[in-house]
């Protein structure tokens with residue numbers, strides 16, 4: 286059977302599994318689990334992979350990671366493609382408006398209780414890869430290589446007292462045998478439905494979590510001069526962060542966001558500490574050291590100006606998602622076949638992160654954006670909302686939504702990329 290007819294067969298098998306994929310996705314959406322707590326999600330995945338009769342289903346990797354191994358029966362070049370989906374949800378209230386919206390609350394999570402929802406769309410990623418496993422297992426007699434179905438926990442970052450995520454899976458040996466010759470991942474995003482966005486270069490930026498602890502001296506709220514109030518120092522740090530942008534080149538974007546401030550005071554008590562939690566993003570990884578150095582200086586010296594002290598820690602560093610030119614050139618024909626040439630668009634870089642970079646950086650491969658919202662591209666390729674649609678809602682927003690109709694496209698992307706890589710048609714040269 287030639288390449289063309291097997292591509293048609295992959296599509297037919299994807300269409301056949303699409304209803305099931307939508308059902309999985311809705312189930313997962315209703316039952317989201319926070320990073321490193323993906324117990325039931327991982328069980329659903331592992332049960333499905335076992336039911337498909339894969340050669341191996343490895344579970345409990347770096348927490349709740351699952352890897353399914355499908356060894357093709359056709360002779361070939363011994364290539365190994367790792368298809369990756371992330372499984373975790375976010376502490377965000379679900380206002381997506383769907384009748385399968387989440388009402389879940391995690392009462393025991395560190396720092397919680399939190400409402401939990403798939404505000405980043407990882408429910409779609411997991412369901413699409415489960416569907417791709419069905420499709421590819423159905424043609425295993427014609428696969429000239431091995432497919433790894435990688436279901437990853439804690440993409441959004443585990444609690445700071447825990448390990449987890451893609452790097453932890455690598456360190457646990459998940460990719461030691463067999464070693465992938467390509468990794469592939471995608472992310473649902475506020476682009477027009479069914480569009481594939483790609484970028485040669487850094488698709489996503491480098492990221493690190495930052496924790497700043499400002500320490501003063503606890504005292505009664507009526508006598509601040511007898512203690513040291515850490516609050517104004519924290520305020521000075523927050524304000525000063527706005528100047529960091531002007532201290533590194535404006536041509537490569539950086540972002541420093543403090544998303545959470547935690548104090549231990551009370552209306553009549555000046556607390557001992559204020560802790561700032563945030564994230565640093567750099568479009569170019571080499572800027573990261575400079576931004577960190579300047580943020581640390583800002584925090585320490587701002588605190589000193591108020592008689593307080595500050596300690597600054599950088600945790601959970603993630604390298605940028607980099608698509609090399611040769612890999613992009615190799616992947617474009619596949620993407621164009623799957624969604625049509627007019628729906629494959631070059632996109633700008635963003636300062637999101639995805640720790641799939643740990644796999645693509647090690648093994649080579651590609652990462653693309655999959656549009657799932659009611660939008661149409663303008664002349665410059667930017668998404669604009671369509672009339673009567675649900676508008677554009679970014680990932681991590683409580684209003685984020687993903688249209689079910691597009692999931693089958695993600696299944697087809699996985700299946701075509703895998704087949705094309707194993708046959709040697711999709712290889713960086």
Ligand SMILES: [Zn+2]
Nearest residue numbers: 405441680681
């Ligand atoms: Zn996210």
Ligand SMILES: [Zn+2]
Nearest residue numbers: 405406407472
């Ligand atoms: Zn995400």
